[in-house]
Amino acid sequence: MQINLNRQSGIPLARQIYQEIADRIRSGLLAEGSSLPSIRQLARQCRVSFMTVVQAYGMLEKEGLIVRVQGRGTFVGQEKKGEEDVREGEKLPGYDWQLTIADYLPRAQFWLRQQHVHTEAGFSFSLASPHPDLVPHVELGKAMQKAISADPAIMANYGPVQGDGELRQAVALYLAKFRLSLHPEEMIVTSGAQQGIDLVARSFIGPGDIVATESPTYSAAIDVFRGRGATILPVPVDEEGMRVDFLASLCDKKPPKLIYTVPTFHNPTGTVMSMRRRSRLLDIAQSYRSIILEDDPWSEISFGSPPPPPLKSIDENGHVIFLKSMSKILSPGCRVALLAASGTILHRLTAAKAVADLGSPLLSQRAVLSFLQSAALGKHLKQLQANMQKRKNRVIALLRQHAPDGVRWMEPRGGYNIWLTLPSWLNADELVAAAIRRNIDFLPGSACYSGEPEYNHLRISFSYMSEEKLQQGTIALCRLLAEAVSTRANRAKPPVV
Ligand SMILES: Cc1ncc(COP(=O)(O)O)c(C=O)c1O
Numbered sequence: 027m028q029i030n031l032n033r034q035s036g037i038p039l040a041r042q043i044y045q046e047i048a049d050r051i052r053s054g055l056l057a058e059g060s061s062l063p064s065i066r067q068l069a070r071q072c073r074v075s076f077m078t079v080v081q082a083y084g085m086l087e088k089e090g091l092i093v094r095v096q097g098r099g100t101f102v103g104q105e106k107k108g109e110e111d112v113r114e115g116e117k118l119p120g121y122d123w124q125l126t127i128a129d130y131l132p133r134a135q136f137w138l139r140q141q142h143v144h145t146e147a148g149f150s151f152s153l154a155s156p157h158p159d160l161v162p163h164v165e166l167g168k169a170m171q172k173a174i175s176a177d178p179a180i181m182a183n184y185g186p187v188q189g190d191g192e193l194r195q196a197v198a199l200y201l202a203k204f205r206l207s208l209h210p211e212e213m214i215v216t217s218g219a220q221q222g223i224d225l226v227a228r229s230f231i232g233p234g235d236i237v238a239t240e241s242p243t244y245s246a247a248i249d250v251f252r253g254r255g256a257t258i259l260p261v262p263v264d265e266e267g268m269r270v271d272f273l274a275s276l277c278d279k280k281p282p283k284l285i286y287t288v289p290t291f292h293n294p295t296g297t298v299m300s301m302r303r304r305s306r307l308l309d310i311a312q313s314y315r316s317i318i319l320e321d322d323p324w325s326e327i328s329f330g331s332p333p334p335p336p337l338k339s340i341d342e343n344g345h346v347i348f349l350k351s352m353s354k355i356l357s358p359g360c361r362v363a364l365l366a367a368s369g370t371i372l373h374r375l376t377a378a379k380a381v382a383d384l385g386s387p388l389l390s391q392r393a394v395l396s397f398l399q400s401a402a403l404g405k406h407l408k409q410l411q412a413n414m415q416k417r418k419n420r421v422i423a424l425l426r427q428h429a430p431d432g433v434r435w436m437e438p439r440g441g442y443n444i445w446l447t448l449p450s451w452l453n454a455d456e457l458v459a460a461a462i463r464r465n466i467d468f469l470p471g472s473a474c475y476s477g478e479p480e481y482n483h484l485r486i487s488f489s490y491m492s493e494e495k496l497q498q499g500t501i502a503l504c505r506l507l508a509e510a511v512s513t514r515a516n517r518a519k520p521p522v523v
């Protein structure tokens with residue numbers, strides 16, 4: 027089992043070991059009954075003291091995530107696999123040799139868990155995808171059939187590495203509405219924005235390179251940068267977006283090679299970076315010769331005044347790589363996004379795309395193209411925006427009505443997510459198991475931090491469930507939170523005598 031320790035993070039090593047193992051157990055990656063390495067083995071492997079592992083195992087045991095069985099070892103599981111339940115001579119499962127193979131996906135465990143849970147969960151707050159009825163699947167399906175009939179060769183060809191030329195043209199035209207003036211030749215079609223982030227990371231980030239990100243940020247981006255061995259510089263966020271002043275104060279000591287930002291309807295908080303900060307961020311990138319990766323899946327889903335123009339629209343010297351996903355506004359299943367850059371950065375990204383997959387599937391590119399060119403696009407986007415605004419308003423109203431005292435939230439200015447803050451003593455990671463038992467699934471906020479996590483947050487996405495389920499689910503979630511809050515409150519009360 028590979029434990030990735032960050033010795034510069036300031037987080038105690040025992041805490042880091044505890045967290046990595048706890049994540050793996052909670053996600054199901056480490057199955058119940060799995061044998062964990064001995065204290066001595068793990069201490070040697072992690073190059074930490076014996077006592078550090080003792081402390082980490084102690085924390086896991088206290089939470090009921092592992093049991094230590096005298097003379098037999100340490101196992102994943104709770105009481106029922108405890109010492110008293112192991113009969114004399116009974117064989118416990120051995121250590122899984124596969125766990126000795128190192129991986130570089132430090133927190134992919136969360137995604138495994140989500141994949142597993144959202145299919146069964148009644149109340150899926152973790153999935154920031156549009157409800158299936160809001161995806162124009164009939165039109166996309168017809169477009170795919172038409173594309174094959176018109177040109178059967180598309181199933182026999184790889185297609186251009188940079189992506190379908192007509193699609194790039196249509197997207198350039200579409201993005202002009204956002205004050206972006208991009209040439210189709212400056213774009214690469216990627217398999218979702220996730221691949222766009224990966225291409226940027228694999229092209230420009232290696233061990234020790236500094237990547238600045240908002241903190242909290244989009245969880246799966248952290249995994250990509252960590253996977254490249256980057257040192258991540260977490261920059262706090264407030265109502266005006268990334269604290270660019272904070273970034274500036276760190277830059278002399280730690281100039282970032284890459285600044286990853288979701289300036290418009292930031293994931294997970296739903297805030298918008300002000301124009302003032304956008305300009306300042308660009309100045310910083312110019313001063314320190316940094317690249318900015320501007321990730322923009324949400325601009326269209328605005329709940330108030332329109333957001334400021336993208337950073338890319340004020341970038342005169344090619345510092346900004348702009349990433350536009352079609353997942354949130356059209357269809358995550360098509361896996362289509364566009365990466366826009368210029369100069370040699372563009373050429374290097376194109377080379378990375380070739381190495382990654384030789385080009386994205388043409389069929390879904392043609393389907394997206396057909397929809398972008400159709401008269402239905404405007405109406406679809408209007409309906410989607412209105413539906414999401416209605417959902418957001420409903421959830422906020424329900425939270426006001428049912429959330430217990432001490433639970434706060436940020437009203438998002440756009441996007442699909444609401445960021446909840448629990449009382450500081452309540453750990454959202456520890457609520458996951460109880461939530462799953464009630465068929466509620468949410469993203470624990472700790473997944474969104476690259477440095478010392480804050481455990482008292484959760485991200486709820488209101489986009490995926492039916493509206494009826496969303497209503498029931500929000501009430502059920504509030505009930506769960508109320509019980510968690512009252513448990514502590516009751517415990518704190520003096521005993522009745
Ligand atoms: C900020 C951000 N970037 C990227 C992605 C991944 O999107 P895609 O489906 O295009 O890969 C998401 C998905 O939630 C996101 O929120």
